[in-house]
Amino acid sequence: MSGETSARAVNSAAPATRTVQVVRFFARFTREQRWEHWLLFGSFTVLFLTGIVQKYRNEPWSQNILSTPERLELVQNIHHIAAIVLTLEVIYHLARGIYLLARRKMPHAIFPDWQDVKDAGRMSKYLLFLTKKTPKYGKYNFEQKLTYWFLFFSIGLMVITGFIIWFPIQVTSVLPGSIVPAAKLTHSTEAIVAGVFVLIWHLFHVVFDRLNLSMFTGRLNEDDMRKYHAAEFERLTGEPADTPDQGGQA
Amino acid sequence: MVRPKLLLPFVIIGVLLVVWGLALNASSTSAAPLGVDRVSAPPAQQTEQYCLSCHSDPNLKTTLPSGEDLSLYISPEHLKSSVHSPAGIECEACHTDIKTYPHPAIDYQTKRELSRSYYQACQKCHSANYDKAQDSMHAQAAAGGNLNAAICTDCHGAHDVQSPNQPRAKISQTCSRCHQDIVDKYKDSVHGEALIQSDNPDVPVCTDCHGVHDIADPRTAQFRTQTPEMCAGCHADPERMSKYGLSTDVYSLYETSWHGVDISVYKANWPTIWHESAVCTDCHGIHDILDTNNPNSSVNPANLLATCQKCHQDAGPNWTSAWTGHNQIDAQRTPFLYAIDRFYIQFAQVVLWLCIIYVVLQIIHAIVDRVRRNLK
Numbered sequence: 001m002s003g004e005t006s007a008r009a010v011n012s013a014a015p016a017t018r019t020v021q022v023v024r025f026f027a028r029f030t031r032e033q034r035w036e037h038w039l040l041f042g043s044f045t046v047l048f049l050t051g052i053v054q055k056y057r058n059e060p061w062s063q064n065i066l067s068t069p070e071r072l073e074l075v076q077n078i079h080h081i082a083a084i085v086l087t088l089e090v091i092y093h094l095a096r097g098i099y100l101l102a103r104r105k106m107p108h109a110i111f112p113d114w115q116d117v118k119d120a121g122r123m124s125k126y127l128l129f130l131t132k133k134t135p136k137y138g139k140y141n142f143e144q145k146l147t148y149w150f151l152f153f154s155i156g157l158m159v160i161t162g163f164i165i166w167f168p169i170q171v172t173s174v175l176p177g178s179i180v181p182a183a184k185l186t187h188s189t190e191a192i193v194a195g196v197f198v199l200i201w202h203l204f205h206v207v208f209d210r211l212n213l214s215m216f217t218g219r220l221n222e223d224d225m226r227k228y229h230a231a232e233f234e235r236l237t238g239e240p241a242d243t244p245d246q247g248g249q250a
Numbered sequence: 251m252v253r254p255k256l257l258l259p260f261v262i263i264g265v266l267l268v269v270w271g272l273a274l275n276a277s278s279t280s281a282a283p284l285g286v287d288r289v290s291a292p293p294a295q296q297t298e299q300y301c302l303s304c305h306s307d308p309n310l311k312t313t314l315p316s317g318e319d320l321s322l323y324i325s326p327e328h329l330k331s332s333v334h335s336p337a338g339i340e341c342e343a344c345h346t347d348i349k350t351y352p353h354p355a356i357d358y359q360t361k362r363e364l365s366r367s368y369y370q371a372c373q374k375c376h377s378a379n380y381d382k383a384q385d386s387m388h389a390q391a392a393a394g395g396n397l398n399a400a401i402c403t404d405c406h407g408a409h410d411v412q413s414p415n416q417p418r419a420k421i422s423q424t425c426s427r428c429h430q431d432i433v434d435k436y437k438d439s440v441h442g443e444a445l446i447q448s449d450n451p452d453v454p455v456c457t458d459c460h461g462v463h464d465i466a467d468p469r470t471a472q473f474r475t476q477t478p479e480m481c482a483g484c485h486a487d488p489e490r491m492s493k494y495g496l497s498t499d500v501y502s503l504y505e506t507s508w509h510g511v512d513i514s515v516y517k518a519n520w521p522t523i524w525h526e527s528a529v530c531t532d533c534h535g536i537h538d539i540l541d542t543n544n545p546n547s548s549v550n551p552a553n554l555l556a557t558c559q560k561c562h563q564d565a566g567p568n569w570t571s572a573w574t575g576h577n578q579i580d581a582q583r584t585p586f587l588y589a590i591d592r593f594y595i596q597f598a599q600v601v602l603w604l605c606i607i608y609v610v611l612q613i614i615h616a617i618v619d620r621v622r623r624n625l626k
Contacts, residue, residue: 057515058505058511063515066519067519069523069525126615127608127612127615168569169562169569172569172571175568177570177571178587179572181587182587192598193602196598196602197605200605200609201609209612209616
């Protein structure tokens with residue numbers, strides 16, 4: 001698809017009259033949001049790797065890594081440091097959300113609505129070759145919203161259960177004891193579910209489906225906006241997103 | 251003239267008799283006592299009567315250089331009822347240095363020195379067990395200077411060697427001769443009580459946990475990390491546990507617990523490094539293990555918190571309910587945990603398959619699109 005885009009750019013640049021090709025970019029993520037993503041990316045990766053080594057520390061492959069008691073302690077310490085980084089990021093994220101809500105400045109684009117359900121149905125039809133058109137997505141499509149909210153609750157659960165099993169004595173001085181084995185089971189299982197989700201769902205969509213680096217660059221070019229966020233493009237520019245040469249392909 | 255043909259049957263019968271006699275002789279010599287490492291046929295000794303002609307005198311004694319009186323009396327009854335004498339293994343088999351009267355002079359300073367010298371004769375026939383004993387905690391203690399550490403004859407006897415485990419309670423009695431304080435605790439434990447009161451064949455006696463001849467030091471890191479597996483030898487055996495209504499899940503669930511995983515990692519990787527994670531005996535006790543329903547049991551709900559606090563000093567009253575007590579996740583006992591477990595079994599599958607199906611559909615669609623474009 002990106003091949004098609006560049007071919008079109010060459011064609012339009014071909015005429016002898018040197019028209020300047022202006023590529024419009026659309027802001028997508030703020031600097032703060034990109035920083036948050038870096039923190040999340042780093043801490044999540046470290047937590048996942050140091051976590052599965054501990055979860056499977058009865059397995060030979062894990063025992064090769066945890067070859068001395070000091071290594072085991074080191075891995076646990078790294079896990080805890082990354083946990084603190086992630087926790088601070090979560091606190092910042094929630095605090096910013098509350099601030100925006102209080103100021104009535106919370107952007108509504110990330111919140112799921114009925115349109116997402118319809119989009120999901122439409123997209124499923126498209127994938128099953130029952131229709132030729134993909135849905136016209138807003139700023140975030142339902143796949144991206146699902147990614148955000150799935151990880152929002154997964155990470156929330158991981159942080160809460162993680163602290164319960166990190167400080168079981170303090171926790172049980174307030175809460176009933178049964179919360180500890182429940183937290184352990186949840187932490188251990190949710191980690192795998194979230195890890196699988198990120199590896200299959202998120203990684204596929206941002207790398208293999210199309211390389212989408214907007215979370216690192218902060219912006220998206222006009223072609224991608226027209227194709228993948230047509231409704232948002234139309235809202236921002238007032239122009240129709242469909243260009244003649246794109247036809248039914250979106 | 252006697253016809254040679256008439257003699258033939260007698261010759262044949264005679265030959266057969268001789269062969270049969272030889273065979274009988276051979277089988278009787280090979281019928282040595284069970285468990286004996288057969289070196290050769292025991293010497294057909296006639297020494298016992300000869301020796302007893304003097305040594306059956308109860309007043310026969312000598313004085314050692316240490317000043318100890320050494321009784322030289324051998325009770326003929328003890329000798330006759332031992333396992334050796336009836337099997338034809340008589341005095342000279344062990345007292346190899348004494349072949350006649352007058353005896354060679356005794357050059358042992360003390361009675362203990364004499365015992366520690368004579369017990370080496372056991373090796374002649376029982377070499378495997380003798381060698382094991384040389385690697386034991388007892389041999390180590392002796393090498394460290396404690397000459398009272400047990401040797402073969404201390405446990406088995408000398409002239410009155412009997413089967414050591416008939417009845418089984420005899421084993422703990424034997425050990426109690428030196429380890430009285432421990433056997434006293436054991437007697438009141440759930441295991442010891444069943445052994446002593448009803449000769450229960452399922453409960454462990456000292457040697458079941460500590461080993462027989464190669465008794466190891468139970469205070470080492472190795473012994474510690476092997477403890478759960480040792481207990482599981484009986485407590486994970488459905489046949490044995492079903493008689494008492496005890497769960498056989500205790501070991502498999504322990505293995506997946508925090509304590510158990512830690513211990514199994516140490517056992518596999520660092521068996522010689524001490525690790526504090528709890529093993530069975532830390533909570534249940536060692537020689538004084540009681541039925542968990544016994545109000546005095548360290549793991550009885552009434553005492554559990556105090557037991558946890560041995561390691562988790564700051565634990566509060568809610569702490570013990572964090573312990574699922576070697577039980578499977580269960581709808582009645584742990585409903586919260588059960589609900590989470592059921593949820594994740596479904597949820598994990600749903601997430602995994604939805605992700606896979608959706609992504610695979612996208613890949614298929616992208617391939618079809620590309621093929622169509624190329625065909626245009």
